[in-house]
Amino acid sequence: PLQPLQAKPVPKGSRASRKKTCEPEIARSLIKKIFSHYAKMPVARHAFKIVEKCATRYFKQLSSDLEAYTTHAHRKTVEKADLEVLMRRQGLVTDKMPLHVLIERYLPLEYRKLLIPMAVSGNKVIPPCK
Numbered sequence: 001p002l003q004p005l006q007a008k009p010v011p012k013g014s015r016a017s018r019k020k021t022c023e024p025e026i027a028r029s030l031i032k033k034i035f036s037h038y039a040k041m042p043v044a045r046h047a048f049k050i051v052e053k054c055a056t057r058y059f060k061q062l063s064s065d066l067e068a069y070t071t072h073a074h075r076k077t078v079e080k081a082d083l084e085v086l087m088r089r090q091g092l093v094t095d096k097m098p099l100h101v102l103i104e105r106y107l108p109l110e111y112r113k114l115l116i117p118m119a120v121s122g123n124k125v126i127p128p129c130k
Contacts, residue, residue: 025056026055026056028048028052031048031051031052031055032048035051062086065086066078066082066083066086069082069085070082084099087099087102100116103115103116104116
């Protein structure tokens with residue numbers, strides 16, 4: 001006699017295992033825009049993929065270094081001084097090339113106003129110094 005086929009039970013996995021952990025990424029369009037601005041010549045598509053990988057690795061390393069400096073100082077917040085120390089160790093900030101010069105050279109005016117204190121009428125300093 002024929003016996004009815006029984007369905008095999010489907011193993012129930014945890015729902016967390018189904019979800020992929022997604023790391024934050026820099027927008028590809030932003031990387032492409034910045035790179036093409038400085039390259040000033042046509043760049044092949046496969047070259048942008050390599051530039052994207054390099055930018056991702058660079059920012060991962062940058063953030064882990066900043067995290068190490070902040071942890072060493074027994075703080076939970078990255079401060080401007082941490083970034084300045086990192087840039088000094090990378091050779092970007094020197095005695096001849098201070099951070100303010102880099103800010104003025106490479107950042108747009110609206111960011112410069114936020115980062116570099118300047119005096120305005122009424123004897124006020126913007127942004128306020130801490």
